[in-house]
Amino acid sequence: MMIPSSAHGLIVGIVCVAAPPITSTSGCPSSPATIIGSPTIGSRVVVAINIDGSDALNGFRIFVKTDITILNPVKADLNNTLLAQPILPLANCINGAGTGCSLSSGDGPGVVDVGAVSLAGLSTPPTTGNLFEIVYQVAGTTTGSTIGFLAGSCGTGTSVPGYCVTITNGGSTPNEETAQTGTFINLPTFTISASPTFVSVTVGGASGISTITVTPIVGFTSDVGLTLAFNSTSNNPSATLAPLTIPGASGTSTLTISATASNQAGGHNITITGTGGSPTQTRSVSVIVKVTANPVLTTSLSAPSIVVGTSISDSASLAQASTSAGGTVTYNLFSTPSCTGNSQPISSVSVTASSVPNSRSVVMNQTGTFSFNATYTGDFYNNPSTSPCEQFNVIKASPSISTTLSSTTINPLSTASDSASITGGFYGPPSGAPFSSIVGNVTYTLFAGPACTGTPSVISFVPVNGNTGSVPDSRPVQFNATGTWSWNATYSGDLNNDPAVNHTCEVLTVMVTQDFQITSSSNTVSVQVGNAATVTITVTSVQGFSSFVTITNSTSPPSGLGLVCNPNPLNVPANGAAMSTCTFTAFSTGTYTVTIRGTSTTPPLSRSMIQPITVTVSKATATISTQIFDATTNTAVLVVNGAAIITNGTTIYDHASVTGYAITGSVTYDYYTFGDCSGTPITKTVIISGGVVPNFASPDLPVSNTAGFFSIDAMYNGDGNNTSTPLTCEPLTVNVPAVAAFNLGTSAPFIVRQNLTFNATASFDPDALAPSFIDGIVSYSWDFGDGSSGSGSVVTHFYIATGDYTIVLIVADHYGVSARSASLTIHVDTLLVQLSVVTAANSTTIGKSVSVSADVKNSGTLGLTLTVTLDVNGKTVDQKTIDLPSGKDSGTFTLTWDTTSFTSGNYNVTVRIANAKTLGAAPVSVSIPASGESTQVALTAPSQAPTLPGGNTPWIILAALVVIAVAAYLFLRRRRKIQTV
Numbered sequence: 012m013m014i015p016s017s018a019h020g021l022i023v024g025i026v027c028v029a030a031p032p033i034t035s036t037s038g039c040p041s042s043p044a045t046i047i048g049s050p051t052i053g054s055r056v057v058v059a060i061n062i063d064g065s066d067a068l069n070g071f072r073i074f075v076k077t078d079i080t081i082l083n084p085v086k087a088d089l090n091n092t093l094l095a096q097p098i099l100p101l102a103n104c105i106n107g108a109g110t111g112c113s114l115s116s117g118d119g120p121g122v123v124d125v126g127a128v129s130l131a132g133l134s135t136p137p138t139t140g141n142l143f144e145i146v147y148q149v150a151g152t153t154t155g156s157t158i159g160f161l162a163g164s165c166g167t168g169t170s171v172p173g174y175c176v177t178i179t180n181g182g183s184t185p186n187e188e189t190a191q192t193g194t195f196i197n198l199p200t201f202t203i204s205a206s207p208t209f210v211s212v213t214v215g216g217a218s219g220i221s222t223i224t225v226t227p228i229v230g231f232t233s234d235v236g237l238t239l240a241f242n243s244t245s246n247n248p249s250a251t252l253a254p255l256t257i258p259g260a261s262g263t264s265t266l267t268i269s270a271t272a273s274n275q276a277g278g279h280n281i282t283i284t285g286t287g288g289s290p291t292q293t294r295s296v297s298v299i300v301k302v303t304a305n306p307v308l309t310t311s312l313s314a315p316s317i318v319v320g321t322s323i324s325d326s327a328s329l330a331q332a333s334t335s336a337g338g339t340v341t342y343n344l345f346s347t348p349s350c351t352g353n354s355q356p357i358s359s360v361s362v363t364a365s366s367v368p369n370s371r372s373v374v375m376n377q378t379g380t381f382s383f384n385a386t387y388t389g390d391f392y393n394n395p396s397t398s399p400c401e402q403f404n405v406i407k408a409s410p411s412i413s414t415t416l417s418s419t420t421i422n423p424l425s426t427a428s429d430s431a432s433i434t435g436g437f438y439g440p441p442s443g444a445p446f447s448s449i450v451g452n453v454t455y456t457l458f459a460g461p462a463c464t465g466t467p468s469v470i471s472f473v474p475v476n477g478n479t480g481s482v483p484d485s486r487p488v489q490f491n492a493t494g495t496w497s498w499n500a501t502y503s504g505d506l507n508n509d510p511a512v513n514h515t516c517e518v519l520t521v522m523v524t525q526d527f528q529i530t531s532s533s534n535t536v537s538v539q540v541g542n543a544a545t546v547t548i549t550v551t552s553v554q555g556f557s558s559f560v561t562i563t564n565s566t567s568p569p570s571g572l573g574l575v576c577n578p579n580p581l582n583v584p585a586n587g588a589a590m591s592t593c594t595f596t597a598f599s600t601g602t603y604t605v606t607i608r609g610t611s612t613t614p615p616l617s618r619s620m621i622q623p624i625t626v627t628v629s630k631a632t633a634t635i636s637t638q639i640f641d642a643t644t645n646t647a648v649l650v651v652n653g654a655a656i657i658t659n660g661t662t663i664y665d666h667a668s669v670t671g672y673a674i675t676g677s678v679t680y681d682y683y684t685f686g687d688c689s690g691t692p693i694t695k696t697v698i699i700s701g702g703v704v705p706n707f708a709s710p711d712l713p714v715s716n717t718a719g720f721f722s723i724d725a726m727y728n729g730d731g732n733n734t735s736t737p738l739t740c741e742p743l744t745v746n747v748p749a750v751a752a753f754n755l756g757t758s759a760p761f762i763v764r765q766n767l768t769f770n771a772t773a774s775f776d777p778d779a780l781a782p783s784f785i786d787g788i789v790s791y792s793w794d795f796g797d798g799s800s801g802s803g804s805v806v807t808h809f810y811i812a813t814g815d816y817t818i819v820l821i822v823a824d825h826y827g828v829s830a831r832s833a834s835l836t837i838h839v840d841t842l843l844v845q846l847s848v849v850t851a852a853n854s855t856t857i858g859k860s861v862s863v864s865a866d867v868k869n870s871g872t873l874g875l876t877l878t879v880t881l882d883v884n885g886k887t888v889d890q891k892t893i894d895l896p897s898g899k900d901s902g903t904f905t906l907t908w909d910t911t912s913f914t915s916g917n918y919n920v921t922v923r924i925a926n927a928k929t930l931g932a933a934p935v936s937v938s939i940p941a942s943g944e945s946t947q948v949a950l951t952a953p954s955q956a957p958t959l960p961g962g963n964t965p966w967i968i969l970a971a972l973v974v975i976a977v978a979a980y981l982f983l984r985r986r987r988k989i990q991t992v
Contacts, residue, residue, distance in 0.1 A: 022136055024065025024186070026073065026176050028158045028193030031057055035091050038139045039063035044193040045202065046158060047229060054149045056082065056195065058158055060125075062093075065138045065178060066186045070094065070128035072101060074161035074175035075145060079106070079121035081156040082147040082195055087125045093140030094129040101126030116165040117175060133181060147195075154200040154292055159192040199231035201260040203285040203294040210268055211301040212248060213394070214276060214331070218269040221298045223252070223283050227260040235260045235287035242280040248302050250281055260287055268300055276304035276333035276392035301392070306332035308340070308387045308396040313372075316404040319507045320437040322372035325357070327385045327398060332365045338390040342370035348380040350400035362387070375405045376440045378507050410436030412453070412502045412511040416519055417487075417619065422526035422553050426487035426621045427519055429455050429470070431500045437507040438480050448480040451505040455485035455498065463497045463516035475502075487621045490521040526553040527560060527583055529609045529620045536626045540597045540732045541672030546624065548576060548591045550583050550609055556616075557585035560609040562593070571599030572626060581609075597628040600732055633671035633733040635678070637725045637741055639663050642708065654686070654742035659716050664708035665741070667725045669733075675699055676730035680707035681738075686720030688740035696728075715745045718777075749776040749788045749824045751833040760873055760929060761839045762937070764809045769793065771804045774822050774833075787825055794819040796836075810839040813872050842937060843871035844895075846879070848922050849903055854949040857915060861908040861948060865922050869895035874930035875937070881906035882921040883913075883948075894930060908948075915952050921945040 027039035030046050039061050048056040060073060077084065084105050089098065102111025104124035111126060112118045125143045165175030170188040178186040203225050210219035225235050235257045241247045248270040257264060266283065279300040286293050307330040317323050325342045340362055343354040358370040367387075375381070382402045389395040410433050417428045436449045452474050456467035471485035490496070498517040504510035528551045538544035550560045561580040566572055573596040581589035593607070603626040608619045639648045639655040642662040648655040657663060667678050676699055681692035693713070697705040707723065715721060721743040729735035753771040761767060776787050793801035795808050796816035810816060817836040849864035869875055874897050880890040889906040906922065928934040 022064065022066040024137065024139075024178075024188050025063045025191055026065075026142075026160075026171065026178065026188050027061055027063065027191035028075075029059040029061045030193070031059065033057070033059040033091050033141055033144050035093050036140045037061050037091075039191060042204075043191055045228070046193050046195045048149055048195055048197040050149070050152045050197045050229075052149055052151070055085070056147045056149060058145045058147060058193070059091075060142050060145065061140065062142055062178065062188070063139045065136070065188060067133040067136045067180055068138055068178050068186055069133050069181050070101070070126070070179040071142050072124075072126035072165075072175075072177045072179075073142065074117055074165050075123040075125075075158065076161040077121050077147065077158050077195070078153075078156050079150065081149075081151045081153050082121075082158070083150045084121070084123045085146045085148050087123050087143055087145045089125075089127060089143050091141045092127065092143055093134065093138065094127060094142075095131035095134070097130045099128045099130055101128060113165075117161045117163055122161055128179065149197060152198045154196060154198045156195045157192055158195055160190050196228055199227070199229045199288070200292050201228060201231045201235055201285065201287065201294060202226045203235075203283065203296045205266070205283060205296045205298045208297065209299045209301070210266075211303060212268055212270050213303045213305060214270045214274055215272050215305065216270070218267050219300070220268070221266045223264040223266055223296065225257040225260050225262055225264075225285055231260050231288060233260060233287040233289065234258050235285040237264050238284050238286075239266065240282050240284070242282070246275045246277065247279055248274050248300060250300075252283065257285070260285075266298060270302045272331070274302055276302050276336075278302075278392070304332050304336070304393045306330065306336065306387060306389075306393050306396045308367075308385055308398040310342075310383060310385045310398040310401055312383060312401050312403055314403070316406060317375060318408050318437075319375060319378050319405050320408060320439075322374045323403060324370050324372045325383045325385065325401070326369040327367040327387075329362065329365050329367060329387065329393075329396070333392045334365055336362055336365040336390060336393045338362045338388040338393065340367045340385050340387050342383065342385050344373060345382045345384075345400075346379070348382050348402045350382045350384045357383075362390075374440065376437075376507075378405045378407050380404050407504070407507055407509045408435065408437040409509050410434060410449070410502065410511050412500055412513045413515070414455075414498065414500045414513050414517055416498060416517050417484075418617070419518065420520045420522060420524065421490060422524055423491055423493055423521055424489065425521075425526055425528060425553070425618065426489045428487045428619070429485040429498045429500065429517070431455070431482040431484075431502075431513070433475065433480065433482060433502055433511065436480075436511075439507075448477050449475055449505065449508055450477045451475050451503040451508065453482045453500055453502050455500050457488065458497045458499070458516075459494075461495045461497050461516070461518045463499045467499070470498075487619060489621055490519075493521050493523065495520055523554055525556040525614055526616060527551060527556045527609060527611065527618060528553060529562075529607055529618055531607065531620060531624055534620075534622050534624050536595055536624060538595060538597045538626065538628055539631045539672075540600050540628050541631050543594050543596045544626075545592050545594045548593050548607055549588050550581050550591075551588040552583050552586050555585045556583060556611075556614075558583060558611045558613050560589070560611050562591055563608050563610065564593075565606045565608070567604045568601065571601055572597060572603045572605070572628065574605065595626055597626075600628050600630050602627050630729070630732055630734045631672040633669055633674065633727050633729065633736050635667055635669050635725060635727045635736040635739060637665055637667045637723070637739055639665050639723065639741060639743060640706075651744075654720075654744045656744050656746055659718060659745050659747050660714060661745075662709055662714050663743075664706040664712060665723045665725065666706050667704040667727075669699065669702075669704055669727045669736070671727075671733035673732055674702050674727075674730070676733070677728045678704050679726050679728060680712075681724045681726075682707070682712055683722045683724075684719075686722050686742045686744070688722045688724045688738065692724075717745065718747045719745050721745060746824065747777045749822045750774060751820045751822045753818075753820050753833055753835070755835065755837070758935070759837070760935065760937075761810070761837050762873070763811060763813060763839055763841045765839075766807050766809050768805065768807050769801075769818065769820075771820055771822070771833075774804070774820070776824050788822045789825055790823045792821045792823070794821075813839055813841045815839075840873040841871045842873055842875075844869055844875070844877065844924060844927070846922070846924055852948065853946065854951070855910060856951050856953045857913060858911050858953060861910060861920070863906045863908070863920070863922055864903050865906065866901060866903050867893055867895060867924070868900040869897055872897050873937075876928045876930055876934060877901075877924055878926035879904075879906070880923055880925040881908060882923060883908055883918050885919075885921075887925070890925065896930060910950055913950055915950050917947050917949050919945050920948045 025039045102124050103109050104112035104118045107119045118124050161175040168185045170178045170185045171190045205221050212219040251267045281298045284295040310327045313324045341359045342357045360368040385398040387396040414431045455470040473483040496519045500513045502511040530549050532547040536544050559580040562576045576591045576593040583589045605624040610617045679696045683692045695711040724738040724740045726738045727736040752773040756768040819834045821832045845868040847866040880887045888908045893901045927937045
């Protein structure tokens with residue numbers, strides 16, 4: 012007997028009872044083993060417990076159960092076990108005695124409990140071999156006693172649910188296995204088997220055969236009789252067995268099974284029973300029979316022909332199927348009439364008890380010949396089946412057309428038009444495929460007379476609107492004479508609609524009556540989007556018409572153009588006219604057709620212009636302006652001679668503004684390394700948002716660190732309402748600023764009113780020699796720090812007051828870019844010396860000395876060392892050096908003239924400041940203009956009285972106070988040092 016496993020492992024093996032020979036690699040027989048033994052009581056039988064095709068394992072615990080009155084276990088061993096050494100025995104319990112016994116787990120009489128674990132690890136899957144072997148002692152005779160496995164859980168996890176069979180793998184969950192028992196026989200008997208044990212036949216098909224084999228055991232020699240029986244009493248297939256007797260219990264018999272049309276599909280069990288021997292022994296075997304039906308699937312369409320736009324469905328039935336038939340039927344739609352080509356599955360329905368649901372309804376949106384079929388999947392007892400092909404036609408719809416005149420009665424010189432509508436046709440599926448709407452053409456015709464007979468005139472041939480299915484009106488027709496006419500219209504049809512004729516004739520009467528006409532000052536208007544244009548609408552009275560006329564309009568397409576008329580309504584005088592100014596406001600580009608209509612209530616009239624007004628709305632002419640900005644200061648860059656001027660290293664951005672109507676779209680900026688927008692640019696396209704154009708800025712716009720000529724242009728690319736703009740080129744000059752430097756040609760000290768020379772010829776422009784770069788310093792701007800300014804590369808200036816002054820020089824280059832400035836701070840001093848001659852003789856005799864007393868005061872800001880001399884006729888006869896800090900007085904000092912070496916006569920005697928230097932460790936000479944006081948002194952021989960020309964005058968006291976207030980120019984006596992800043 013085979014005991015199945017309920018688990019679903021990756022590898023499921025078999026634990027079985029097997030007959031010798033026994034080796035470590037012995038597996039399991041294909042069917043339960045028969046163990047043949049001696050009938051001699053006390054004889055012994057060896058039985059193997061093997062495993063076949065198992066997952067990796069490292070041990071087991073198995074309980075084997077026999078009838079102790081037939082087979083009494085004696086011992087169990089691991090002599091041929093597949094477990095790798097070393098092995099740890101867990102149990103070896105015989106009839107409840109031995110090691111590892113557990114009575115609570117089921118150990119007791121007739122039970123062999125063996126358990127062991129390999130300490131070497133897992134086996135290699137799939138694992139096949141002997142687990143252990145058992146030696147039994149024959150205790151009785153039998154024609155069949157089971158050697159099986161103890162039922163229960165036996166205290167351990169089980170590999171075979173319900174039985175004490177556990178195969179371990181080192182984990183918490185044992186391997187998943189099945190179990191196969193054996194049978195012990197030691198009396199003469201026989202076995203019976205069938206091959207195959209499963210036979211499948213088809214209703215009305217070929218027969219199925221199974222071979223029944225009878226085999227004697229332990230010397231059984233009797234004949235065996237065979238019988239068959241079904242497990243049910245109705246709807247069984249035909250079954251025959253021949254021969255019915257097996258001589259000596261050794262031979263075969265043939266079981267033949269067939270199913271006729273009267274048999275239902277289904278499953279059957281035939282039991283073959285063998286009987287023989289004395290006493291009588293019975294053995295049996297079962298053969299399972301599957302009877303399969305060949306169903307016939309037929310279908311029936313809901314209609315053989317349908318109108319396009321309506322639906323069709325299919326139904327199916329199964330004949331010659333089992334009453335419990337299941338499975339699926341799929342309905343298929345083909346675009347061909349013969350069920351060929353690609354199919355579209357319409358419905359898949361479940362078959363229940365041989366009943367097939369209908370397909371869903373399918374709306375056919377295209378004319379033509381199509382086909383349906385259905386396929387049945389079959390099930391366990393029913394074969395698949397396909398229905399015959401069903402053809403059906405989808406025919407055109409039959410629409411109708413109706414018309415309405417704009418007026419049935421009009422005045423001469425008035426117009427009339429016809430309108431049409433189509434109903435009842437096929438307008439296509441909501442999704443718009445394969446057609447979005449009814450299409451085709453409508454022909455408006457006009458007949459002379461009231462009956463729509465004779466030769467017609469074609470007034471208009473208009474296409475049906477494929478999006479809406481609407482029909483445009485005919486053109487207006489002006490009637491110049493009284494009379495009766497008639498109108499009609501026909502529809503051409505299309506792929507899904509038949510042609511249609513309006514069977515109602517419309518009569519138009521032209522007669523003299525009160526009426527009005529509408530005209531326009533122009534039938535064509537052109538305007539740019541965002542702007543407005545006007546026309547004058549004139550309503551003229553006919554035949555004394557006098558009433559208010561309200562002006563309305565219809566525009567196609569309906570949006571994008573506004574129209575307002577003023578005044579409205581118009582008061583039309585009898586036999587006169589009234590005018591209204593109608594203003595078109597353009598909101599979107601395109602071409603619009605505007606029909607102007609006037610309506611009066613007394614009398615009730617409605618008239619349209621003979622010719623609609625065509626309004627062409629063109630794109631607005633967009634303009635673009637650009638300006639370069641300094642990104643650091645966010646101020647506009649200086650423009651000189653049409654070019655933006657920046658210094659090297661300046662980060663800039665270009666800003667564009669676009670004017671037009673509701674500006675959208677994009678602007679493309681280009682940056683060139685040439686000054687005329689030529690060459691290959693760096694390009695950046697930006698998207699306008701809310702009318703604002705994003706800037707062209709770093710990092711897309713490079714920063715130039717060298718002098719040169721560059722350029723930027725920008726172009727607006729246009730949108731649905733605005734034209735694109737031409738490129739606007741912005742030259743950009745990158746200029747390296749000139750460097751200002753100057754020196755002072757005189758060393759300190761600097762004196763009030765001293766002319767100072769400032770020399771800026773050391774200033775230079777770094778980029779003046781750049782290729783093709785016209786540059787250089789063109790202006791020098793001086794600020795002398797005292798409110799005075801100057802220009803030129805070399806300038807002179809003097810200061811009129813003592814103080815500290817900062818001189819600043821700024822130079823500008825050819826491009827008007829101011830340079831980095833240079834500055835120098837100097838101190839200017841005041842030079843003011845007062846020389847006083849206190850006393851002096853105006854005559855003396857030779858040999859006597861003449862003394863002159865003098866005083867010097869320094870009232871200036873500069874400390875001085877002064878040399879004061881006494882000169883006689885220009886020759887210095889005495890001198891004195893005096894140090895005078897600022898604000899100090901020397902006090903009276905004396906200069907002496909020794910007259911010994913002189914002759915008598917009149918002499919010019921002068922006291923003067925002969926030399927001046929600054930006080931300090933490094934004195935500098937200062938220049939004082941000629942200063943001093945002179946007088947005449949008469950020198951006589953000693954024997955003569957001294958006289959002077961003009962008589963005897965007293966000594967002239969030289970008391971001339973010489974006040975020298977000198978704003979002297981200070982000249983440096985040292986080598987000039989050029990100062991540069």
